[in-house]
Amino acid sequence: MSAQAAAAVLAYAESAIIEDDAVAAARARAEELGATTVSPATGALLAFLARSANASNVVEIGTGAGVSGLWLLAGMHTDGVLTTIDPEPLHHRAARASFAGASVSTGRTRLINGAPRDVLPRLADASYDLVFVDGPQLELPDFVIEAIRLLRPGGVLIVHDAAAEGAIADPGRNDPMTEAARNAAMVVAEDDRLLPVVIPLGKGVLAAAKAG
Numbered sequence: 001m002s003a004q005a006a007a008a009v010l011a012y013a014e015s016a017i018i019e020d021d022a023v024a025a026a027r028a029r030a031e032e033l034g035a036t037t038v039s040p041a042t043g044a045l046l047a048f049l050a051r052s053a054n055a056s057n058v059v060e061i062g063t064g065a066g067v068s069g070l071w072l073l074a075g076m077h078t079d080g081v082l083t084t085i086d087p088e089p090l091h092h093r094a095a096r097a098s099f100a101g102a103s104v105s106t107g108r109t110r111l112i113n114g115a116p117r118d119v120l121p122r123l124a125d126a127s128y129d130l131v132f133v134d135g136p137q138l139e140l141p142d143f144v145i146e147a148i149r150l151l152r153p154g155g156v157l158i159v160h161d162a163a164a165e166g167a168i169a170d171p172g173r174n175d176p177m178t179e180a181a182r183n184a185a186m187v188v189a190e191d192d193r194l195l196p197v198v199i200p201l202g203k204g205v206l207a208a209a210k211a212g
């Protein structure tokens, strides 16, 4: 397939997703705060994977204004709980508004305000159906190690923005961001319990299913 055809397929994948008003409002809040978000097709992928994993207990690292959270909740069990971690109180305030705007009951979300490196060690081993990693690039390897620990057998790991804007495959690129993406991919590749796949949607997604 030519590069042009590949780009057309990706453009189609994004344009095929129609987001509802609540997600649109969450995107507007994110923009106001300068927080980046998952693309529409990446959001739909999150919902798809949450539903495929029959997810009730989900952890998200990097709440932002709640765009990815809304997509995850859409795929989760209707009584499932999303635990979402972010150090920015303003982002959590925006995410709360986004969840309320979608009529998500407060019992379905647990927003933990703090640095994931402090919060994650307090979460129990093998207790979550899905972990979504969307925090700062340089911390990706540490977050991935923690995420694998949190996943139950058969659980699903999803890492957003996992390809360092494509630099991950360029042997000439050795900057810290690219190295962090490579190290995170290496942690996943070297874990025999994981079945990984790279999905070229949005900024690039690394997903892996943990053996059951």
Ligand SMILES: C[S@@+](CC[C@H](N)C(=O)[O-])C[C@H]1O[C@@H](n2cnc3c(N)ncnc32)[C@H](O)[C@@H]1O
Residues within 6 Å of the ligand: 030, 035, 036, 037, 038, 061, 062, 063, 064, 065, 066, 067, 068, 069, 085, 086, 087, 088, 091, 115, 116, 117, 134, 135, 136, 139
């Ligand atoms: C890319 S945004 C998350 C976007 C969100 N997942 C979405 O798609 O709607 C990254 C988030 O990571 C948060 N963050 C900043 N520093 C962090 C840190 N040290 N650890 C984890 N998250 C951090 C930011 O506050 C920001 O909300």
